Amino acid sequence: MVSVTPSASKPNTAQGRFSLRSYLDRWVARGDMPTTVTSTLNAVHDDELEAFLRNLGVAAAFRAGKLKCAFCGTVITFVNLYSVFADSGSVKFACDETECVKALASKIANRAA
Secondary structure (H helix, E strand, O other), X not given: OOXXXXXXXXXXXXXXXXXXXXXHHHHHHHOOOOOOOOOOOOOOOHHHHHHHHHHHOOHHHHHOOOOEEOOOOOEOOOOOEEEEEEEOOEEEEEEOOHHHHHXXXXXXXXXXX
């Protein structure tokens, strides 16, 4: 259970109660609060995936099972498709395996850095 107190003067206590307000106030006072990051998430609904793949020019290869995960080499299907992303000027795909999702997140983080 999280207890939010209206006063910043109340510290987080050792009795197991947590004051989100005092935690945030101390964080701001220290000056080490992270900068605000904004980004845009582009998404395609399942109903529009076929048209999206056609627009990319990869629909036939997708249906034929020729597209593979950029990280593990698994054939990409409607069931395991996690992400479509650009890399070095080409369209790449990531499957939904945990390690591939982590690798994609790392790749995106390194790109943003």
